[in-house]
Amino acid sequence: MIKLTSKASLIVGLLVTISALSTNSLAAADDSHAEALAHTELSQAAMTRMQISTAKATAGQLALTRQLYGVVVPRQGDLVALSSPYRARIIKVTVQQGQHVDAGQQLALLENLVSGSRFQLLAPIAGEVVSRQANVGEIVEQAVLFEVLNSQRVWVELSAFPADVEALEVGQTATLNDLHQHRQANGTVSYISPQMSAGHIAKARIELANESGHWRPGMHVSANVRVAQRDAEVVVKRAAIQTLEQQTVVFVRQDQRFIAQPVTLGIQSGDWVEVTDGLAVGSEYVDGNSYLLKADLLKQGASHSH
Amino acid sequence: MIDNLIRVVVERRWLVLLATLIMAGIGVYSALRLPIDAVPDITNVQVQINTQARGYSPLETEQRISYPIETAMAGLPRLAYTRSLSRYGLSQVTVVFEEGTDIYWARQQISERLQQLGAELPRDIKPKMGPIATGLGEIYNYLVTTEAGASKADGSPYTAEDLRTIQDWIIEPQLVTVAGVTEVNTIGGYARQYQVLPDPAKMLAYKVTLQQLATALQLNNRNAGAGYIEHNGEQWLVRSAAQLKTLSDIADVVVVKRDDTPIRVADIAEVSYGKPLRTGAATADEQEVVLGTAMMLMGENSRVVAQAVADKLEQIQPSLPDGVRIEAVYDRTRLVDKTIATVEKNLFEGALLVVVVLFILLGNLRAALITACVIPLSLLFAMTGMVANKVSGNLMSLGAIDFGLIVDGAVIVVENSLRRLALAQQQVGRVLTPQERLSTIIKSTREVFNPAVFGVLIIMVVYLPIFALNGVEGKMFQPMAFTVVAALLGALLLAIIAVPAALAVLMRGRIKHAENPVMRQARRGYQPLLRLALRWPLLMVGAGALVFALSLWQAEQMGSEFLPQLDEGDIAMHALRIPGTSLTQSVSMQKHLEAVVNSLPEVAHVYSKIGTPDIATDPMPPSVADTFIILKPRSQWPQPDKPKAQLVQELRSKVQDLPGNQYEFTQPIEMRFNELIAGVRADLGVRIYGDDLATLKELGEQAAQIIRQLPSATDVRVEQMSGLPTLSVTPKRDHLALLGLTVSDIQQSLQQATGGIQVGLIYEGDKRFPLIIRMADDWRGDLSRLGRLPVDVPASADPDLRYVPLAEVADLTLSNGPNQINRESGKRNVIISANVGDGDLGSFVADVQQALRQQLTLPAGYWIGYGGSFEQLQSATQRLSWVVPLALLLIFALLYSAFSSLSATLVIFTGVPLALSGGIFALALRDMPLSISAAVGFIALSGIAVLNGVVMLSFIRQLREQGHNLADAVFEGAQQRLRPVLMTALVASLGFVPMAFNSGTGAEVQRPLATVVIGGIISATLLTLVLLPALYYWLERRRTTQP
Known part of the structure; x- marks a missing residue:
């Protein structure tokens, strides 16, 4: 009996010890897991001195833009070239180059060489005479005599490369800049070519109003097209993002303690970037001089050998 | 032959004195040309080959530049080893030659190889050899800065770029012309x-x-030039x-x-x-500045060159645009002057003490002056030797001269001559005639010739082991050994040639020779002690042995260090940031750091070098900054006697507050030495050699883990190889x-x-x-x-x-x-460094070796090497362990040849261990650890101990030869020799007293040496006076009683 009791108590004792140890180790494991996130401590004085600033994570609207280059071209049908239907002699030219004409206005008077009758050349559209190749007394047959351009509205043809084309959609808004950043205009993508040219370029088209006459066909422009717009739940400043040992992190503040919180990022636009996972709205994070915190965490490895 | 020599010297005394004067003149001339610096130059013979490779990543740099250069250098004659580092845009290959190689010849060899290499390197890549300078070369730092509110001619303020242009094109070309300046290095600002x-x-x-x-x-x-045309007899150049x-x-x-x-x-x-894209920047007192460094040619006199640079900069100042000025921030002459002041103080006070003691004990002013004159004359002789052999004068070499030691030979001669002259005068009852005087001097000199010469020779022999040291400790102590030996040689020559002549000239008329009261007291006190010793000789011997055993036990308890570090007065602080930190970020962090440092009241000003300067003598990435903290003179501190270690501690705690920085505290010259001599700066460095970077990194981390497990390991670090x-x-x-x-x-x-x-x-x-x-x-x-x-x-x-x-x-x-790829002797490696906490270095290294052998498995093609400062300690102790017994053996041989008696030699030899005990107790009393500096003191001590024994024993034997019996001979002999023994002992120890208690710049290196010698002399003198006669008496009595 005694032997059994002592054996039993031994077994019980062993079991108790094992369970105690395991809970201990579990607890320890939990603790160590919680401690697994790298962190550092900084005093308020140090923060002020090093200009480390914080902000609260908020929801926000992000717009993703792509920059494309393009050329201003006249709208289809806004540039017409007129020539004589018959072999004729020019009797009168009533317009000068650069003159504004209305639709139906007479441009020139010609005499049919064969029949001898006179006929007029009328401007089919309102616009500006941009080219006058006709002079009185000339014999013309098929040459282009006048070009009339209506540049009240123009098209901007943007060169979209394969990566761009995937992101573009009809209806997206864009801001256009001329080369010298003097003027800006807004427009909407109205057409994306289904074909690619030999150089893997698809044309995307934006229509622009051009009352001022600033957007001359032939002009090179650059366009920032807003390809995506999202209401993000959490956005942070781009300056807050750092990489720590292959992970993207944001430094979250808890009193004077700063924890390197791994985050997953979404789209970024300008100074802001969306955080899809890892950060809650309202958390205080470091946005100014966040590099200093990364430096502080890794500084154990800072060395200099020769 | 010796008799003839002495006679000639005394008879032609005026000629001899003239010759001495000429020698003194040569000595003064040499003293003016002696290269003086604060510390000995411990840099090895090395040449740096720097190659700028814009845009090359570390891997490409290594593959295309470092590796071909290293391979080309293999096989150079007298090559010790090569090492290289490859970084973004920079390759640095350091070629180290054996000690004693001529640097110009070495550069010639390298330049030939580089030329042959030309085609193998990529286009536009031009390797350049670094300047011919050493760790002591950066002697002068200055800032190019503007007055407050200054502006250019067009009203706009001066930009960093303007200042850099001024430095590059106005200041530098003029400064380079100064004699002794080999290069002017610039950092900071923007090159236009x-x-x-x-x-x-x-x-x-x-x-x-x-x-x-x-x-x-x-x-x-x-x-374009287009030749010339001739027109109507004139020649017009076309352009x-x-x-x-x-x-x-x-x-x-x-x-x-x-x-x-x-x-x-x-x-x-x-x-x-x-x-432009910069590699380096400089800041001073929280502003970005342009910093220029004047680098001194190897082997020049730093004081002279620094002064010349300062003068030249003053000349350049007027040629600068209005509002731009040059400000000196670091001048080597400050440190040199301070250490020379320390040395001068020691020498002067030592000499003064010696003269006073001589006068007191001799009782005759003229004799004391003659002996005292030996001091400066032998020093001048030594300086002539130093200049001839290109040994520099510095804290170690000039500071370790003990005048007491040097005048020993002269003291013996003068003391005996004085005694004999007084005796003769007494016997004759009147003033001596010149003939009598000369003959007395000749006889007295001959009497002590042997012991004097042997004594000095023995002290010289005792310094010979120091010449056997090599490496860092050799460079530190060999100048000292050379200087002391040269001074001793000069003193010896003077003692046997010039001193008798001077005595013959000056000791005329009435010889005042009173036994002065001090000596009388000493004699009265000595006699009973001597009698006691002779009555109980064995007891004395036993007491001596006990003392020796005690001292050995004490030595076991004491700590040990390698070399005490000279306090340069200024602080150099490494600020380390993580690899990949941009230069702009580093500059802004540095400015904050300087603000914190400047807040300490003891700081005069701060300036820093961030990244790599124009000439990549020390290539640092932008994440590393050298901060130089120049302190105010101690008198201006709020607490003038605050120890420097405490100041460093305060500084450390203040700067820890700034995030992102890691710090290392050192001193300017010490830092440069470490960088050049390099390898690992910690106690132990483990190098793993291999080919693949990823494998090396992993192995390095494993090894670090293993070493961290050991109880006495601290500061274990793996060098950061990636992370850029x-x-x-x-x-x-x-x-x-x-x-x-x-x-x-x-x-x-x-x-x-x-x-x-x-x-x-x-x-x-x-x-x-x-x-x-x-x-x-x-x-x-x-x-x-x-x-x-x-x-x-x-x-x-x-x-x-x-x-x-x-x-x-x-x-x-x-x-x-x-981040950086290191190669040594042709193989990539990763370095794990560790310091030993408590426990001694030797066993720690053995533990590490065993642990790694057991726990770390290395793949094929990978192996381990060990290095670090423990190597130096090991090599030094190893060398000393056979060289010192050899020296002792030499002394033994010398003594035997002098006395031809084994027992006499042994008796004298007992002086050595007992002198050592005194030294150890003195160190323990002052709470100093054992170090190489103290070891050198022990070496010097043994010579002095033996010398006194020689003096006493030779006289005792002489008396015996003259017919006295043993007991009388011993008693009389000891009595007679009390004065010279006391004199040599007092003079030798007092000569070191200023050094032992000095607290000026550089004193901490000399203090252990001086302490050991003083303590040892006290104990050696005691036993010479007491134990030696007793031992000799006992041994001789036993010999004579046994037929």
Whole structure:
């Protein structure tokens, strides 16, 4: 009996010890897991001195833009070239180059060489005479005599490369800049070519109003097209993002303690970037001089050998 | 023969004195030419080969530059080893030669090899040898800065670029002409650059390619000579000057013509002064500055050269534009003057003490003066020897001269002559005639000739082991040994040649020879003690043995250190940040750091070097900064006697508050020495050699883990080999092929955007500045914009396809690349460093070796090597362990040849261990550890101990030969020799007293030496007076009683 009791108590004792140890180790494991996130401590004085600033994570609207280059071209049908239907002699030219004409206005008077009758050349559209190749007394047959351009509205043809084309959609808004950043205009993508040219370029088209006459066909422009717009739940400043040992992190503040919180990022636009996972709205994070915190965490490895 | 020598010397005394005067004159001349520095130069013989490789990553640098150079250097005669480091844009190969190699010859060899190598290196890569300077070379640092509120002629304030241009083109060319300056190194500011910043959109609009722009700038910027024409008897030189001179000239260059209109550079690009991509910057007192360093040629006199530099800068100051001034921030003469002051103080006080003691004990002023004159004369003799053998005068060499030791020989001669003259005078009852005087002097000199010469010879022999030291400790102590031996040689020559002559000349008339009261007291006290010793000789011997045993036990208890470090007065602080920190970030962090440092009241000013200067003597990445903290003189501190260690501790706690920095505290010269001698600065360095970087990194981390387990290991660190953020632009080759582009098209566009392409030079008088094409900063700062960078597609069929964005044809990825690749003797390696906490170094190293052997498995092709400062300690102790017994054996042999009696020799030899005990107790009393410095003191001590024994014993034997019995001979002999023994002992120990208690600059290196010698002399004298007669008496009695 005694032997059994002592054996039993031994077994019980062993079991108790094992369970105690395991809970201990579990607890320890939990603790160590919680401690697994790298962190550092900084005093308020140090923060002020090093200009480390914080902000609260908020929801926000992000717009993703792509920059494309393009050329201003006249709208289809806004540039017409007129020539004589018959072999004729020019009797009168009533317009000068650069003159504004209305639709139906007479441009020139010609005499049919064969029949001898006179006929007029009328401007089919309102616009500006941009080219006058006709002079009185000339014999013309098929040459282009006048070009009339209506540049009240123009098209901007943007060169979209394969990566761009995937992101573009009809209806997206864009801001256009001329080369010298003097003027800006807004427009909407109205057409994306289904074909690619030999150089893997698809044309995307934006229509622009051009009352001022600033957007001359032939002009090179650059366009920032807003390809995506999202209401993000959490956005942070781009300056807050750092990489720590292959992970993207944001430094979250808890009193004077700063924890390197791994985050997953979404789209970024300008100074802001969306955080899809890892950060809650309202958390205080470091946005100014966040590099200093990364430096502080890794500084154990800072060395200099020769 | 000796008799003849002495007779000639005394008879031709005036000639001898004249010769002495001439020697003194030569000595003074040499003293003026002696190279003086604060500390001995412990740099090894090495040549640095620095190669700038703009844009090369560490891997490419290693593969294309470091490796070929290293291989080319293999097999050089007298080569010790090579090591290299490969970093972004820089390769540094250090070639170390054996000690004693001539540096110019070494450079010649290297330059030949580099020339042969030329073709193997990539184009535009030019290796350059570093300056001929050593760790002591940076003797003068100055800032180029402006007065508050100063402005240029056009009213705008001076920019960092203006200051740098002034430094590069006005100050540096003049400063380099100063004799002794080999190089002027600059860091900080911006070197001027003319920049053309093209706008890609405009280039597209005008259909201009980068190549066209570059060609236009290259071809429109030349001067040409075109021979000469003769015209009516005159010769006219033909010349066409069409170089671009100003920004507007550059802007007006026509690139291409479109529609009859020239398209100029200004239409497609912005032209301005640009900021180049810097490798280094400098700050001082929270401002960015331009810092210049004057580097001294190897072997020159630092004091003279630093003074010349200061003078030259004063001359240059007026030629600078208004409002710009040069401010000195570090001048080596300060430290040199302070250490020389310490040395001078020691020497002067020591000499004074010696003279006073001599006078007191001799009782005769003239005799004391003659003996005292030996001091400066032997010093001058030593300096002549030093100049002839290119030994520099510094804290160690000049500071370790003990005048007491040096005048020993003279003291013996003078004391005996004085005694004999007084005796003769007494016997004759009147003043001696010149004949009598001369003959007395001759006889007395002959009497002590042997012991005097042997004594000095023995002291000289005792210093010989120091010449056997090599490495760092050898460089530190050999000058000292040389100086002391040279001084001793001079003193010996003087003692046997000049001193008798001087005595013969000066000791005329009435010889005052009273036994002065001090001696009388000493004699009265000594006699009973001597009688006691002779009655109980064995007891005395037993007491002596006990004392020795006690001292050995004490020695076991004491700590040990390698070498005490000279306190330079200033602090150098390494501020280390993580690899990959940008220069701008580092500069801003540094400014904050300087603000904190300046808040301490003891700091006069701070200046820092961040990154690598022009000449990459110490290539630091932008994440490392050397901060020099110049302290105010101690008298201006709020607590003038605050120990420096405490100040460093306060500083450390203040700067820990700043995030992101890791610190190492050291001193300016110490830091340079460490960097040059290099290898590992910790106690133990484990190197793992191998080929693959990733494997090395892993093995390194495993080894560090293993070492951390050991109980006495602290500060275990693996050297950071990776972690450099790299943006890799990898071309997509198939996409390229489709578009007709090549890899070099992409790379050229990329280089233009981020790095810049040089297309020519702009001359401003003498000055030359590069002309660079580079994109504006907003293209380079934004990664997504960089992806939009248009790459020109040359001559494509489709007119629409004139460009393609970079992201289409290349992958842009951010990754961590290797930071630095180290190679040693041709193999890559990773270094794990560790310090020993408590426990001694030797057993710690053995533990580490065992642990690694058992627990670390190395793949084939990988092996371990061990290094660090423990190597030096080991090699020094090993060397000393056979050299010191050898020296003792030599002494033994000398003694035996002098006395031809084994027992006499042994008796004298007992002086050595007992002298050592006194030294050990003295160290323990002052709480100092054992060190190489103390060991050198022990070496000096043994010589002194033996000398006194020689003096006493030779006299005792002489008396015996004259017929006295043993007991009488011993008693009388000891009595007679009391005065010279006391004199030599007092004089030798007092000579070191100032050194033992000095607290000036440099004293901490000399104090152990002085302490040991003083303690040892006290004990050695005691036993010479008491134990030696007893022992001799006992031994001789036993011998004579046994038939």
